[in-house]
Amino acid sequence: MKRILILVIALGALSLLAYGQSSQKAPSTKDIVKLEKAAINVETAVCDMCSATIETAAEKTEGVKSATVDLETKIAAVEFDPSRTTLAKIEQAIANVGYNANETVRDAEAYKKLDACCKLDPKKKK
Numbered sequence: 001m002k003r004i005l006i007l008v009i010a011l012g013a014l015s016l017l018a019y020g021q022s023s024q025k026a027p028s029t030k031d032i033v034k035l036e037k038a039a040i041n042v043e044t045a046v047c048d049m050c051s052a053t054i055e056t057a058a059e060k061t062e063g064v065k066s067a068t069v070d071l072e073t074k075i076a077a078v079e080f081d082p083s084r085t086t087l088a089k090i091e092q093a094i095a096n097v098g099y100n101a102n103e104t105v106r107d108a109e110a111y112k113k114l115d116a117c118c119k120l121d122p123k124k125k126k
């Protein structure tokens with residue numbers, strides 16, 4: 001009885017091991033373009049217009065597949081092809097249209113040109 005139990009446990013461990021290996025197999029042709037996901041802090045975004053401006057700027061950057069701003073969390077979720085662009089380039093594209101992106105500081109001239117509603121910077125109120 002004890003031997004059967006040991007056998008069952010051994011088999012279970014083996015199948016777990018096999019499962020672990022199969023889930024790590026080489027990428028298929030579908031995954032040739034491996035997109036990377038990143039969350040960019042866009043703390044100075046305040047309204048839907050800000051979101052649209054940021055999303056457009058990010059998506060216009062070569063290699064960026066999508067960009068979605070969440071105003072609640074002030075996070076821009078971006079999906080990009082790391083072989084064609086970098087997170088720094090996307091941050092710069094956002095900064096160029098007037099918004100801070102992570103540690104990249106917004107372009108002052110672009111910020112001045114933003115609509116009044118987009119300048120309700122929560123950091124400035126305090």
Ligand SMILES: [Cu+2]
Nearest residue numbers: 047049050118
């Ligand atoms: Cu705005």
